[in-house]
Amino acid sequence: MVSFFRAAALALFAVAGVSAQDAAPQGKPDRLPCAPLDFVEKKADFATINMLVGLANGGILKSMLAGKADPLTITEKRLDAVPFSVLGNDFQLTPVVQRLDVKGLSDIKIRSVNITSPTNLDLGADFSAELSMEGTLRFEIAQVNKQWWQICWTNILQPKTCPPKIISTDVGIGLQKLGVGTNMKVEMLQCNKAAPAGTCKDLTVTDLFSALAPGGTDALLKRILLRLKDVSMSSLALQFDQITKLNFHFHSSGPLLTEFGQKLFKFTTTELNKKGDMYRNVINVSNQLFKTLVNKVIGDKLKPMFGAGCYDA
Numbered sequence: 001m002v003s004f005f006r007a008a009a010l011a012l013f014a015v016a017g018v019s020a021q022d023a024a025p026q027g028k029p030d031r032l033p034c035a036p037l038d039f040v041e042k043k044a045d046f047a048t049i050n051m052l053v054g055l056a057n058g059g060i061l062k063s064m065l066a067g068k069a070d071p072l073t074i075t076e077k078r079l080d081a082v083p084f085s086v087l088g089n090d091f092q093l094t095p096v097v098q099r100l101d102v103k104g105l106s107d108i109k110i111r112s113v114n115i116t117s118p119t120n121l122d123l124g125a126d127f128s129a130e131l132s133m134e135g136t137l138r139f140e141i142a143q144v145n146k147q148w149w150q151i152c153w154t155n156i157l158q159p160k161t162c163p164p165k166i167i168s169t170d171v172g173i174g175l176q177k178l179g180v181g182t183n184m185k186v187e188m189l190q191c192n193k194a195a196p197a198g199t200c201k202d203l204t205v206t207d208l209f210s211a212l213a214p215g216g217t218d219a220l221l222k223r224i225l226l227r228l229k230d231v232s233m234s235s236l237a238l239q240f241d242q243i244t245k246l247n248f249h250f251h252s253s254g255p256l257l258t259e260f261g262q263k264l265f266k267f268t269t270t271e272l273n274k275k276g277d278m279y280r281n282v283i284n285v286s287n288q289l290f291k292t293l294v295n296k297v298i299g300d301k302l303k304p305m306f307g308a309g310c311y312d313a
Contacts, residue, residue: 031195031199031200031311032192032194032195032199032200033192034189034190034191034192034200034309034310034311035189035190035191035192035193035310036118036119036187036188036189036190037187037188037189037190037227038118038119039115039117039118039119039120039121039186040115040117040118041118042115043115045205046113046114046115048205049113049205049208050112050113052205052208053110053111053112053113056110057108057109057110069105069106070103070104070105070106071101071102071103071105072101072102072103072105073099073100073101073102074097074099074100074102074135074293074297075097075098075099075100076096076097076098076099077096077097077293077296077297077300078094078095078096078097078296079094079095079096079097079289079292079293079296080094080288080289080292081093081094082094082095082285082288082289083144084260086256086259086260087153087255087256087259089143089145089146089150089153090143090144090145091141091142091143091144091153091154091260092141092142092144093139093140093141093260094139094140094141094142095137095138095139095289096137096138096139096140097135097137097293098135098136098137098138098168099135099136100133100134100135100136100137100171101133101134101135102131102132102133103131103132103133104127104129104130104131104132105127105131107127107128107129108125108126108127108128109125109126109127109128110123110124110125111123111124111125111126111181116183119185119186119187120183120184120185120186120234121183121184121186122181122182122183122184123181123182123183123184124179124180124181124182125179125180126177126178126179126180127175127177127178127179127180128177130174130175130176130244131174131175131176131178132172132173132174132175132245133171133172133173133174133175134171134172134173135170135171136168136169136170136171137168137169137171138166138167138168139166139167139168139169139260140164140165140166141154141164141165141166141167141256141260142154142164143162143164146162153165153255153256154256165256167250167251167252167257167260168250168251168252169248169249169250169251170247170248170249170251171247171248172245172246172247173243173245173246173247174243174244174245174246175240175242175243175244176240176241176242176243176244177240177241177242178238178239178240179238179239179240180236180237180238181236181237181238181239182233182234182235182236182237183233183234183235184231184232184233184234185230185231185232185233185234186228186230186231187228187229187230187231188227188228188229189227189229189308189309189310190202190227190310191310192310199311200310200311201312202310203223203224203227207220207223208220223312225302225305225306225307226307226309226310226312227307227309227310228302228306228307228308229306229308230303230306231298231302231303231306232295232298233291233294233295233298235287235291236287236290236291236294237287238283238286238287238290239283242273243269243272243273244269245269246267246268246269246272267282
């Protein structure tokens with residue numbers, strides 16, 4: 001999982017990291033505090049950056065991802081709760097990714113980067129090959145707003161405490177020509193403009209070419225991570241040309257599960273490929289869940305490596 005984001009950081013955050021650095025390092029009181037990076041001020045550099053994105057799309061990115069992040073494995077990630085109503089009662093569904101293997105990520109084309117604010121960037125990618133996802137999800141279903149006299153559908157033998165019901169399902173999904181559009185909040189730091197010459201060195205566009213040299217990828221990524229303070233996904237927009245596979249196999253059964261399946265998983269590949277109301281509903285829910293998943297992965301895997309700094313040594 002980390003390998004994917006290492007590569008993605010060079011394709012995306014390196015794209016964003018035109019110029020950056022941190023707060024005054026401990027033990028270095030003579031060094032001026034680092035300053036926030038304003039992407040709007042770097043607008044002129046993004047023409048060059050988008051040219052580099054085009055070069056990466058020519059095969060460099062695929063070779064970086066193949067074997068290191070394709071396939072990608074995600075484990076034990078808890079997503080946001082989704083409210084729904086069945087059987088005349090209100091419930092809250094919390095999906096948990098037990099394990100998910102994603103294949104086809106290396107056939108990727110990065111979209112041009114656009115600045116939307118001093119700290120936000122529009123980033124996107126399109127996948128030319130079929131993207132497949134296989135794994136196991138766990139759903140925690142809690143009955144909410146329950147009155148004392150109502151049946152506890154999640155555990156009929158414990159009506160007073162009414163604990164959540166936990167069910168697992170095997171999932172298989174295949175998507176052709178998946179498109180991903182995001183708006184990312186990227187807080188980076190750069191050298192203080194008042195810093196004496198030679199005491200602090202910002203990243204520049206030309207530094208991105210160092211990734212082409214042997215060992216250059218790791219060195220550049222280290223400098224980028226040092227300058228990152230925070231990263232999060234503000235919005236996500238998914239789309240696909242066609243869904244080729246959609247399988248859900250539940251490990252248990254019962255009245256609640258039957259109603260739950262009919263309520264949330266009654267769509268078919270044929271219906272989704274018509275791109276009607278059902279397609280839009282599934283896309284909206286997927287946008288919410290996958291945004292949560294990405295932010296969880298960033299928080300768990302990337303943020304511990306952020307340096308919130310600007311001094312390389």
